[in-house]
Amino acid sequence: MSAIVETQGLTKVYGNVVALDKFTHRFEKSRIHALMGKNGSGKSTLVNVLAGVVQPTSGQMSLNGKDMHFSSPADALNANVVTVHQELSLVPELSVAENIYLGRMPKSHFLGISKIDWTSARTKTKILLEDMKLEIGPDAIISSLSVGQQQTVEIAKAMSFNPSLLLLDEPTSALASKEVEMLFRLLRRLRKQGTTMMYISHRMSELAEIADTVTVLRDGKHIGTVEMAETTNSDIVDMMFGNVAHNRPAERVSQADPNNAILKVQGLSRKPAYEDVSFELFKGEVLGIAGMLGAGRTEVLRSIFGADPFDSGEIIVDGQKIKDPDPQYMTEIGLGYTPENRKEVGLVQAHSIHNNLSMASLRQNAPLGIITKAAERPGVIKQVDNLHIKIDSAEDPVSSLSGGNQQKVVFGNWMNTNPKIMFFDEPSRGVDVQAKQQIFKIIWDQAEKGLSSIFVSTELEEMLEVCDRILIMREGRMIGELDPSQTTLTELYTACMEGL
Amino acid sequence: MQITQFFRRHPMEIILIVMFIFLVFAAPGFATVNNQLNVLRNITMQGIIAFGMTMIIVSGEIDLSIGSGVAFSGCVTAWITRELVDVTGPFFAITMGALTAMAILFGIGVLTGKLRQHFNMPTFITTLGLLTVLSGAANLITDGFPITSFPYEFNFLGSGYLFGIPFPVYIFITLFALVYFLMNYTSFGRSLYAVGGNLEAARLSGIDVWKTKTLALGLTGVFTAIAGVLIASQILSGSASAARGWELDVISAVIIGGTSLFGGKGTVRGTLIGVLFLGVIVNGMTLMNVSEYWQYVVRGGLIIGAVWMNHALDRKVKA
Ligand SMILES: Nc1ncnc2c1ncn2[C@@H]1O[C@H](COP(=O)(O)OP(=O)(O)OP(=O)(O)O)[C@@H](O)[C@H]1O
Numbered sequence: 001m002s003a004i005v006e007t008q009g010l011t012k013v014y015g016n017v018v019a020l021d022k023f024t025h026r027f028e029k030s031r032i033h034a035l036m037g038k039n040g041s042g043k044s045t046l047v048n049v050l051a052g053v054v055q056p057t058s059g060q061m062s063l064n065g066k067d068m069h070f071s072s073p074a075d076a077l078n079a080n081v082v083t084v085h086q087e088l089s090l091v092p093e094l095s096v097a098e099n100i101y102l103g104r105m106p107k108s109h110f111l112g113i114s115k116i117d118w119t120s121a122r123t124k125t126k127i128l129l130e131d132m133k134l135e136i137g138p139d140a141i142i143s144s145l146s147v148g149q150q151q152t153v154e155i156a157k158a159m160s161f162n163p164s165l166l167l168l169d170e171p172t173s174a175l176a177s178k179e180v181e182m183l184f185r186l187l188r189r190l191r192k193q194g195t196t197m198m199y200i201s202h203r204m205s206e207l208a209e210i211a212d213t214v215t216v217l218r219d220g221k222h223i224g225t226v227e228m229a230e231t232t233n234s235d236i237v238d239m240m241f242g243n244v245a246h247n248r249p250a251e252r253v254s255q256a257d258p259n260n261a262i263l264k265v266q267g268l269s270r271k272p273a274y275e276d277v278s279f280e281l282f283k284g285e286v287l288g289i290a291g292m293l294g295a296g297r298t299e300v301l302r303s304i305f306g307a308d309p310f311d312s313g314e315i316i317v318d319g320q321k322i323k324d325p326d327p328q329y330m331t332e333i334g335l336g337y338t339p340e341n342r343k344e345v346g347l348v349q350a351h352s353i354h355n356n357l358s359m360a361s362l363r364q365n366a367p368l369g370i371i372t373k374a375a376e377r378p379g380v381i382k383q384v385d386n387l388h389i390k391i392d393s394a395e396d397p398v399s400s401l402s403g404g405n406q407q408k409v410v411f412g413n414w415m416n417t418n419p420k421i422m423f424f425d426e427p428s429r430g431v432d433v434q435a436k437q438q439i440f441k442i443i444w445d446q447a448e449k450g451l452s453s454i455f456v457s458t459e460l461e462e463m464l465e466v467c468d469r470i471l472i473m474r475e476g477r478m479i480g481e482l483d484p485s486q487t488t489l490t491e492l493y494t495a496c497m498e499g500l
Numbered sequence: 501m502q503i504t505q506f507f508r509r510h511p512m513e514i515i516l517i518v519m520f521i522f523l524v525f526a527a528p529g530f531a532t533v534n535n536q537l538n539v540l541r542n543i544t545m546q547g548i549i550a551f552g553m554t555m556i557i558v559s560g561e562i563d564l565s566i567g568s569g570v571a572f573s574g575c576v577t578a579w580i581t582r583e584l585v586d587v588t589g590p591f592f593a594i595t596m597g598a599l600t601a602m603a604i605l606f607g608i609g610v611l612t613g614k615l616r617q618h619f620n621m622p623t624f625i626t627t628l629g630l631l632t633v634l635s636g637a638a639n640l641i642t643d644g645f646p647i648t649s650f651p652y653e654f655n656f657l658g659s660g661y662l663f664g665i666p667f668p669v670y671i672f673i674t675l676f677a678l679v680y681f682l683m684n685y686t687s688f689g690r691s692l693y694a695v696g697g698n699l700e701a702a703r704l705s706g707i708d709v710w711k712t713k714t715l716a717l718g719l720t721g722v723f724t725a726i727a728g729v730l731i732a733s734q735i736l737s738g739s740a741s742a743a744r745g746w747e748l749d750v751i752s753a754v755i756i757g758g759t760s761l762f763g764g765k766g767t768v769r770g771t772l773i774g775v776l777f778l779g780v781i782v783n784g785m786t787l788m789n790v791s792e793y794w795q796y797v798v799r800g801g802l803i804i805g806a807v808w809m810n811h812a813l814d815r816k817v818k819a
């Protein structure tokens with residue numbers, strides 16, 4: 001079989017970090033190549049180099065046998081090398097159609113003057129979205145969409161370029177099963193049409209379904225490539241982490257104290273996002289809220305935390321009614337919220353890892369308003385160690401970290417506040433399997449010490465694994481609750497899709 | 501290697517030193533003690549405001565009204581002095597005047613912050629309006645003529661010497677130390693950076709983003725009033741035409757010092773260098789008899805050059 005992309009000793013160095021280390025490989029045409037590796041192993045770097053986003057420090061690549069030099073992403077697009085990046089890159093204020101055709105809006109000519117042809121832009125977008133079976137209108141404004149929906153728009157945008165090589169950097173990290181299936185159908189169709197794909201994901205279960213080959217990176221090096229049909233998940237994990245002991249999911253007994261509802265929510269509404277939401281969170285409990293994209297989970301959590309307003313309803317924390325929650329007050333009384341979109345609202349990208357890990361605990365560390373780096377350092381070191389955040393120096397900007405490591409910083413920022421109640425919105429998004437187990441373990445350990453948390457994830461397996469109890473949300477309403485130990489994945493999936 | 505690293509991290513310091521050495525040889529009278537003290541005194545007033553402005557710009561806002569603010573506070577102080585001096589004596593009258601000016605400008609800063617918070621009024625617009633409003637107010641107070649109500653002793657504040665050093669320099673150093681402390685060792689300072697770097701991330705981390713911005717605007721108001729009182733002392737009157745155009749000098753110094761107009765990045769130490777830099781270059785050019793018009797051209801070019809260099813070096817350090 002012929003190769004579409006060949007790399008020879010491809011290397012990318014950032015300061016002291018060798019992100020990609022003499023990567024040499026042939027990627028065969030019309031196949032789906034999974035790239036696997038732990039956080040910071042160089043997967044995104046490889047994609048960025050292939051997509052013309054960054055220039056390799058040394059090494060060669062060729063596309064269809066010809067030397068390939070992309071000095072910008074535009075060059076890559078011209079060669080039909082299209083990328084869906086790990087971090088979303090849509091313009092939040094613009095509509096879906098404008099984003100998809102950004103910089104190349106269809107034009108019409110009238111008396112020699114060219115103007116944007118809105119009708120055609122809208123129609124083309126509509127066809128594209130319908131073809132992907134997406135229920136999003138071409139005029140929807142990006143910032144009004146959930147992160148998962150934004151991710152599907154990002155994929156639609158990639159499709160509109162007619163890729164011959166499609167690079168997908170964790171396209172499913174914010175998607176729920178339904179959208180994942182949609183994506184996979186699309187990828188299989190593209191493969192049939194001759195498109196080659198590279199596919200990055202931390203979800204092992206997806207590999208068997210979609211990948212033809214698996215290429216593993218560790219510390220920027222090419223560890224090996226295997227045919228998916230001839231390997232097992234545990235072999236892949238071994239290649240990813242080397243011969244280190246693996247964390248196994250721990251046996252766990254629920255710590256929930258059903259007599260002590262630390263958080264009570266009654267009749268909370270904000271139409272049209274959610275309506276009449278009521279539930280209780282017990283002390284020491286890990287409570288899941290499951291639902292499809294757009295079910296309103298994030299919106300409810302944000303309202304309780306005071307990040308968004310609500311129309312009516314009651315929030316009672318520790319027996320005390322909260323009138324007008326705002327994030328500052330809620331943080332003060334021991335709540336915390338890790339947002340799902342780390343790049344936009346979870347981190348200050350240009351600031352150091354140190355500062356990002358100390359942001360939410362700032363006031364705790366400065367009781368009299370006075371703060372020193374030394375006072376914060378123990379917290380920084382603790383989180384870097386606990387979460388195995390791969391850093392060169394804590395003074396580096398957080399933007400220099402790989403996606404998964406940035407996610408750990410968001411998590412660590414809040415764990416440094418010693419919260420009483422935590423809302424985890426997609427805490428494991430983009431985090432590798434081992435670090436994921438570590439995050440779950442921390443949630444459980446803290447639960448034993450009295451932390452009560454609400455856990456939201458698009459990965460239903462994860463919800464079953466982590467939670468003591470799962471609430472089901474559908475179209476903005478709480479429709480019931482499930483006991484994870486008595487529930488199969490299919491049952492949970494059906495409950496989210498069709499109700500109980 | 502280490503030297504190039506140092507150069508990349510502290511480009512403005514090095515350029516300042518090089519220029520200083522150049523002027524020692526090229527500009528007649530530059531290297532005298534008297535001239536150096538003169539430079540120091542000339543930069544203090546704008547410098548004081550630039551320290552406050554650094555906090556504002558780091559927090560992602562701007563204040564364009566400071567030129568008029570300086571004139572306004574001088575006039576308020578002079579006016580209150582004139583009204584009170586016969587009743588209370590000069591010391592109390594001037595003190596009352598100065599405190600009133602500080603309180604008013606603090607209040608206006610807070611108001612600007614509140615308008616930003618509740619009505620989403622960009623500070624760029626509000627303070628642009630205030631630039632005109634305060635100038636008008638200063639003229640209303642003085643009726644178009646400087647108020648010369650100050651006793652001669654008051655001149656000490658702006659023009660006097662203590663242990664051989666111009667008195668305003670002490671205030672300059674004190675306020676630098678204060679802002680340095682605030683920005684580096686307080687949760688307020690840390691919040692300034694977070695708020696300017698990513699407003700929503702800061703808000704969701706439980707930081708009181710509006711209090712932070714408002715306080716920066718208010719404090720700078722106080723600094724502006726202090727500069728206004730010092731100027732009034734120097735010219736021994738409250739004049740509505742004092743400090744015209746200062747906003748651009750002050751903002752230039754902050755930017756030359758490496759602070760990003762987009763917020764979230766910058767240091768008051770950099771601003772100090774920026775202030776010294778502008779002071780030295782203006783003084784040097786004057787001594788070398790460079791025409792005033794050329795001085796404008798050079799200063800403008802410097803701002804553009806400094807921003808370009810900071811940007812270019814930033815990318816080098818990252819890559
Ligand atoms: N712009 C940058 N500046 C400095 N270091 C960087 C930069 N981008 C990436 N790195 C470093 O390169 C290494 C590889 O990062 P990369 O993003 O390729 O990892 P990844 O395999 O995609 O990880 P993840 O699964 O977390 O997304 C990391 O150590 C990261 O810190």
Ligand SMILES: [Mg+2]
Nearest residue numbers: 044086402403
């Ligand atoms: Mg990555």
